[in-house]
Amino acid sequence: MSAVPVAPAKLVVEGVGKRFDGDDGEAVVALAGADLTVAPGEFVSIVGPSGCGKSTLFNIVAGLTRPTQGRVLLDGEEPASLLGRVGYMPQKDLLMPWRSVLDNVTLGLEMSGVSRRQARARAQEELGRFGLKGFEKRWPSNLSGGMRQRAALLRTFLAGRELMLLDEPFGALDALTRQTMQEWLLDVWQADRKTILFITHDVEEAVYLSDRVYVMTGRPGSVQLCLDVELPRPRRFELHGSPEFVALKQKLLTPLHEASRRQLDAVVG
Amino acid sequence: MSALPDQQQPAAAGDQPRSGLADPPQTGGRSGARGRKVAAHVLPPLLFALAVLAIWQLGVRLADTEESTLPAPTQVFSAMWEIRDLLLDNAWVTIKEIAIGYVLAIVLGVGLAVLLCSSLLAERAMYPWLVVSQMVPIPAIAPILVIWTGFDMRPKVIVIALVSFFPIAVNTIDGIKSTEPELLNLLKTLGAGRWKRFWTAQLPSALPFLFSGLKIAAALAVIGAVFGEWVGADAGLGYLILTLNNQVATSEMFATIIVLAAIGIALFGLVQLAERLMLPWYHAGRKESNS
Numbered sequence: 217m218s219a220v221p222v223a224p225a226k227l228v229v230e231g232v233g234k235r236f237d238g239d240d241g242e243a244v245v246a247l248a249g250a251d252l253t254v255a256p257g258e259f260v261s262i263v264g265p266s267g268c269g270k271s272t273l274f275n276i277v278a279g280l281t282r283p284t285q286g287r288v289l290l291d292g293e294e295p296a297s298l299l300g301r302v303g304y305m306p307q308k309d310l311l312m313p314w315r316s317v318l319d320n321v322t323l324g325l326e327m328s329g330v331s332r333r334q335a336r337a338r339a340q341e342e343l344g345r346f347g348l349k350g351f352e353k354r355w356p357s358n359l360s361g362g363m364r365q366r367a368a369l370l371r372t373f374l375a376g377r378e379l380m381l382l383d384e385p386f387g388a389l390d391a392l393t394r395q396t397m398q399e400w401l402l403d404v405w406q407a408d409r410k411t412i413l414f415i416t417h418d419v420e421e422a423v424y425l426s427d428r429v430y431v432m433t434g435r436p437g438s439v440q441l442c443l444d445v446e447l448p449r450p451r452r453f454e455l456h457g458s459p460e461f462v463a464l465k466q467k468l469l470t471p472l473h474e475a476s477r478r479q480l481d482a483v484v485g
Numbered sequence: 486m487s488a489l490p491d492q493q494q495p496a497a498a499g500d501q502p503r504s505g506l507a508d509p510p511q512t513g514g515r516s517g518a519r520g521r522k523v524a525a526h527v528l529p530p531l532l533f534a535l536a537v538l539a540i541w542q543l544g545v546r547l548a549d550t551e552e553s554t555l556p557a558p559t560q561v562f563s564a565m566w567e568i569r570d571l572l573l574d575n576a577w578v579t580i581k582e583i584a585i586g587y588v589l590a591i592v593l594g595v596g597l598a599v600l601l602c603s604s605l606l607a608e609r610a611m612y613p614w615l616v617v618s619q620m621v622p623i624p625a626i627a628p629i630l631v632i633w634t635g636f637d638m639r640p641k642v643i644v645i646a647l648v649s650f651f652p653i654a655v656n657t658i659d660g661i662k663s664t665e666p667e668l669l670n671l672l673k674t675l676g677a678g679r680w681k682r683f684w685t686a687q688l689p690s691a692l693p694f695l696f697s698g699l700k701i702a703a704a705l706a707v708i709g710a711v712f713g714e715w716v717g718a719d720a721g722l723g724y725l726i727l728t729l730n731n732q733v734a735t736s737e738m739f740a741t742i743i744v745l746a747a748i749g750i751a752l753f754g755l756v757q758l759a760e761r762l763m764l765p766w767y768h769a770g771r772k773e774s775n776s
Binding site for chain 1 (some may be wrong): 665667668670671672673674675676677681685688689692708765767769
């Protein structure tokens, strides 16, 4: 493990593991023990193949699942429940089809008891930045994939949590939309520097966006590698071709490739 | 029994907003195209009905059937006009019974659905009995209801509620369960408690299913009213049919049946109208994915 930031950490995950008791009495270990630290204002990614337990880790940090070992610290404290403390954006956009775009993005504010009028006013201010101006009265079914994803992100932003968990938010988008969305996300993040923990299986995306990347592998999953991405910001798309970028990408791909090779060999025999 | 509405969610990738409009106007302009579309939906069933009536009329004439066996359509319509006051008075009684019974069925059906979905224990304890309750031939318990409550409106209202609450309850249960579990998780992370999750996610998810149940219940409510009145009544369209039957007034009986059917169709139409008004998003999504 390399450089742990000096500033008091926003999020500390200490030896967190999860074991599910199967129906046949056999326990399934979904997460063997994960350690990671995220400083305030940092953009940190977790990369790993499917089945490495990254979604389980996310659910634990979001407060939806209790870990069977280890602990999660938020601002240096271990809260009784993480529910309602952390912004959470799952893979699916989960926009409610019966609500207009505007009423979807204000969901978080509504749940914390902000009046509808105030919530809408807050949302109106942000619609432009999220590319949704003029679409606020539409049904989500009338939006493109990229717009739906931006609406889901705005909903997460407006909920106003300091730490936001984003689980492969661009996973379902086509490659081109995906790249422009990454660039856009960096712009948005640069403006108010919320702390972001980002899950992806795309190494390039992780390097492009993050200050630090954790690599998770294996079944059960654990954190294998931590890599600081010291590329200058603001970053632009052209960065993808730079030798530093390619070198970092390679560094991350090697352990991931080895792990999946081992997994395949184990199956093939 | 539960009719599942086809929930289609158009998944569009790419960054171009989809237009919420239907196909581009064809030749002849938008209103002309719409007029043709309506005509294409209304004319075929209308012409079909006219053809059936014509064959009926012709058949009765050619075979020289007795009016008391099978009246010709023209005889039915003239009988309808002759006894119009009788029909209206009795229709009013039946409509009141159906209205009260139907509302009762909605309260009972939705209430049971919410109760069963609120606790696993309640569901396990009651769901099998909910199904069993439908194996009881409800018209058969109507005489018992008459013993308990007398000849007034009550036994009819109860029969109507009992035959029509079931599709409402079952569809609402299915609807509540159709809520995406990830959406409920999302609401949890936003700090939403149980009731907030129910109101913001589960109830709206259930509405399209509830309306399917309401449409089935509309048809059953009319059947329930007729059965209820057959057991013991001194007014109502079901009662009128029995009376006319004793007089072998076949044309008048057909006329009464037409009025009963019209009540059922009107109720169905009201439900459909309410659905259009309450679920604009549901129909917007469907139009979108059909185009």
